[in-house]
Amino acid sequence: MASSLTTLAEIISAGIRDIESTYHNAGITPPSLDEPSHPASPAPPTPLDNNPSLDQQKRLVIAAAAQLIASIQTPVDVLKESVGSLYTAATLGFVIDIKLADVLNASGSKGLHVDEIAAITNVDASHLARVLRYLATRHIFRELSPDVFTNNRISALLASYQPLEVVNKNKLARFDAAPSAAHTSHYADEGLKIATFFSSYLQTHKTHTEYPNEYPNEYPLPFNQAFNTPDNFYEWYEHPQNEWRARRFAAAMNGNGKRFAGDIISDGINITSLNPGDVVVDVGGGVGSATLALYKQNPHLRYVVQDLDAQISAAKKFWDEHCPDAIRDQSVRLQVHSFFDPQPIPSAAIYFLRIVTHNWPDTDVRNIMSQLKAGAGRASKLVIFDVLAHHTCRSPSLSWDQPHASSSSSVPYPLLGNLGIAGAGIDTIVDMHMLALFNGKERTEADFKKLGEETGWKLESVRPGCWLRWFIRVLEHLIELWCYFVYLTGLCL
Numbered sequence: 001m002a003s004s005l006t007t008l009a010e011i012i013s014a015g016i017r018d019i020e021s022t023y024h025n026a027g028i029t030p031p032s033l034d035e036p037s038h039p040a041s042p043a044p045p046t047p048l049d050n051n052p053s054l055d056q057q058k059r060l061v062i063a064a065a066a067q068l069i070a071s072i073q074t075p076v077d078v079l080k081e082s083v084g085s086l087y088t089a090a091t092l093g094f095v096i097d098i099k100l101a102d103v104l105n106a107s108g109s110k111g112l113h114v115d116e117i118a119a120i121t122n123v124d125a126s127h128l129a130r131v132l133r134y135l136a137t138r139h140i141f142r143e144l145s146p147d148v149f150t151n152n153r154i155s156a157l158l159a160s161y162q163p164l165e166v167v168n169k170n171k172l173a174r175f176d177a178a179p180s181a182a183h184t185s186h187y188a189d190e191g192l193k194i195a196t197f198f199s200s201y202l203q204t205h206k207t208h209t210e211y212p213n214e215y216p217n218e219y220p221l222p223f224n225q226a227f228n229t230p231d232n233f234y235e236w237y238e239h240p241q242n243e244w245r246a247r248r249f250a251a252a253m254n255g256n257g258k259r260f261a262g263d264i265i266s267d268g269i270n271i272t273s274l275n276p277g278d279v280v281v282d283v284g285g286g287v288g289s290a291t292l293a294l295y296k297q298n299p300h301l302r303y304v305v306q307d308l309d310a311q312i313s314a315a316k317k318f319w320d321e322h323c324p325d326a327i328r329d330q331s332v333r334l335q336v337h338s339f340f341d342p343q344p345i346p347s348a349a350i351y352f353l354r355i356v357t358h359n360w361p362d363t364d365v366r367n368i369m370s371q372l373k374a375g376a377g378r379a380s381k382l383v384i385f386d387v388l389a390h391h392t393c394r395s396p397s398l399s400w401d402q403p404h405a406s407s408s409s410s411v412p413y414p415l416l417g418n419l420g421i422a423g424a425g426i427d428t429i430v431d432m433h434m435l436a437l438f439n440g441k442e443r444t445e446a447d448f449k450k451l452g453e454e455t456g457w458k459l460e461s462v463r464p465g466c467w468l469r470w471f472i473r474v475l476e477h478l479i480e481l482w483c484y485f486v487y488l489t490g491l492c493l
């Protein structure tokens with residue numbers, strides 16, 4: 001019988017053969033880390049970017065390759081590389097701060113020597129050389145000749161994609177056209193600072209929850225400790241000195257919206273079954289980027305985007321820029337509303353929570369869902385679009401109504417049930433981030449079912465959030481999450 005190492009190697013070879021032939025048949029060269037990359041704008045999607053079978057093959061290869069590395073690398077080295085990855089966040093934050101990818105983009109394919117980079121960025125050349133060597137060792141940037149570096153397809157995503165003169169003058173606009181850089185910079189800044197309070201928070205939190213009389217004040221979250229603020233993350237973003245951070249976060253999030261709102265959400269909500277004039281309420285909808293995509297595909301429906309004051313002010317500007325007609329003819333209304341208060345739009349066809357529940361602990365999600373239930377009518381549905389947590393073991397953890405390929409039983413042996421970093425990798429990172437920022441969490445199907453039962457909603461179905469049966473891509477380029485729609489309908493009708 002073949003060893004698991006051989007089986008992993010076979011998954012990789014079979015997958016690579018399929019991947020190469022798919023590229024070959026489409027007349028496209030397979031991606032290479034050796035090609036310099038210095039585009040003036042993020043590369044447009046290729047015909048293969050949304051190819052489900054290619055995506056599936058890539059994930060199997062990535063899952064198998066990661067497992068093979070973890071199997072044959074010494075355990076000591078696995079741990080050293082894992083814990084040392086804190087310097088990946090630190091160095092990425094630094095290269096974004098000095099706009100290195102923009103500087104290298106401007107130099108074209110010949111790259112730049114660290115002495116030249118030092119003259120432009122005013123950073124010590126030997127520091128630059130070491131940081132770039134660290135990142136190039138991990139395939140981010142490429143060293144063309146000793147100490148001469150260029151962007152590759154990964155590091156190019158760290159650029160601003162705006163002229164440097166514009167970006168240098170307007171710090172606030174720095175990330176407007178660069179969702180991947182915005183996302184990376186957010187983790188390298190807030191994330192890295194918060195992470196240092198992680199262990200002490202987890203060890204103390206339970207004591208405070210179990211002995212509320214002795215410890216009446218909730219132990220502050222890693223976020224609150226790191227930034228020395230009693231405010232929650234969103235309130236803190238409203239402090240004037242954090243305007244640039246809020247805008248960076250919006251750039252990271254709106255990058256998502258453009259990509260996965262229209263094609264995926266429409267499919268997930270099955271919006272064609274709604275009647276003209278039916279109301280969709282985008283609860284905690286931010287500026288309404290998801291609603292914009294829904295509206296464009298389904299202008300016969302009516303929409304309400306609800307959020308807190310600051311987001312609704314930003315939403316007015318967003319809709320003025322993108323679709324003023326929808327506001328003018330009241331197809332779309334923007335409403336300041338806290339989802340902890342009674343829902344002001346009764347009996348909507350759909351209450352939609354997109355990437356909201358994972359920001360909150362169970363007690364708060366119960367409050368949000370209870371307020372929606374109190375406002376819901378007989379036919380109202382609650383649609384939750386969020387990441388679904390998957391176990392790593394190979395037991396079928398999912399039981400929704402349609403057979404689908406994402407249950408772990410369809411993942412080939414000996415891969416992890418959630419495909420490891422190729423499947424739930426990013427989800428588990430986001431889960432840790434939610435914990436540290438909000439005491440929020442990514443939930444399993446069982447978690448959602450229980451929350452529904454506690455608040456009067458019955459779980460109707462759970463399904464992948466797009467036509468790709470296995471996975472969906474939610475951020476442009478690099479970032480991929482498993483997002484699922486959880487449909488809940490009123491229990492007590």
Ligand SMILES: C[S@@+](CC[C@H](N)C(=O)[O-])C[C@H]1O[C@@H](n2cnc3c(N)ncnc32)[C@H](O)[C@@H]1O
Pocket residue numbers: 234253257283284285286287289290306307308311337338339340353354355356359
């Ligand atoms: C991760 S964002 C998701 C935004 C939007 N649903 C999307 O998918 O782009 C979470 C949103 O919840 C909003 N939010 C936070 N607390 C809220 C509250 N009490 N009531 C309404 N919205 C709130 C935030 O302002 C933010 O826009």
